[in-house]
Amino acid sequence: MKKILFLSLIMAFAALSSLFADDQPAQQGNSSQEVVVKGQLKVKIDMEMPDIQIKTDTNKVAQSSVATEEQFLSIAPEDVKDIKASLPDTIDSERAQYHPEYSFLETPPVFRLQPKMPKGVDIDRWNFKVTDATGATVKLDKGNGNLPDELIWDGFDRDGNILKMGSPYWYVLTYMDKAGNPGSARRETPKVVNAIRYQRDNKIYIEISSKVLFEEKRQDRLTDPGKQMLEEVRDYMKMSNNFPVSVKVYSEDSGLSGDQIRTLEKLFTDKLKCPKEFFKMDALQDNSVPKNYRVVFIINA
């Protein structure tokens, strides 16, 4: 009985195992079959191919990138190309000294005297005057008693105008001592200022004589020292970084002034990399005596 039961169990096991062995390949065959799901479509996704196919060529991308950089550097200020060179040597409140070797611009005072009288001489009255090329007095100081420690002329005349560029100026100090002896000290060689920088109304004024800025025969062409002077002017513009800069060109006629303006524009835009919009230029005629042909830069401080 037990034997029969045992045999029947073995047979049942064998039957089951054969059944499972048949099932496995049957399952693999079922996964590749289509599964049909019946029902209503709820989400429909429409896809469209783009009209233009974008083909990218890595070489071309790299080239255009280099070209862009070169282009950028070509329009960038000189100093961007070389970071070391881009740094000014020193900076003060007014000037970033990109060209510390340039110091063409004088600053007031034009005359500074420290008179020293011999011992035992007591001054009773004195008179200090500055005269221009016509002999006219542009500055007059006078006083009683001993002379002050310093006698100064800031370069402005009685009407508040700055001295004329390229024009000679002299000073004379005259005095009378208490014993009635007159005396004087005079500047023998005239002082001529060709370029000056001064401040007024919170603006930096730079005036440069046309004699040094432009060639004598071709007055619309810049001289080499003139170009250097303009580079120094640019230092002040950079430090101010407040545009537009007003430029007034004075010459014997407004036509020549216009030509000189075009020369300046070309230099500033091409060589000094300052855009044209950074300037507001005026061509003006100057009929003053003595002549005062000059270029005036007015920079907002």
Add this chain to the structure above:
Amino acid sequence: MIYLKYSGSIESKEATARLIDEFVDISRISGWEYNIISENFQTMTAGQGLQENGKYDTSDDNDISEIQTLSSSEVYLEGIVIHIRPDADPVRLTFDRNGKLATISFSTTDTPGFNKKLTVKKYEFIYYPFIKLFTRDADYHSQAVKLLDYVKKKYIYDLEVMDPSYYWETRDVEQLKVKLWKAALKQSII
């Protein structure tokens, strides 16, 4: 009165201009009147520049020997006249065309022409190659000498001053005062 007679030459026109300019300033700070002289025959005036009717005293024999007559084309005088005091002789620093200290006086005579319709004015110019200044008191004399001192030091290096009181040489004020007192007593010019 005592006179100061001085002569000499300035080196250039520029120096003359500087001298004028400087003495204008000195006059201004000292409160003195002054006249700038620029005279020739065309612009001549009988003011501070040319002396009309030859007012100069020529008591010295030397003076007479030095005086010359000039033609109208030679009339030229440039410089400054400083009035230290309104009641005294001014200090003249005027120069001729050659830069020599000088003064020029002139006189005019009117000669009636034919049929008396035309009058001819005749000028006679007298040239003095020196300048003469008369002083009445020691202070003024001394002040004038100080100005001449300065002129000699800075502009007229060959300046020669003739001072009968010898104050120019000695700077002795007491002696000057005595001389002036004696001159006043005699009512004469020393």
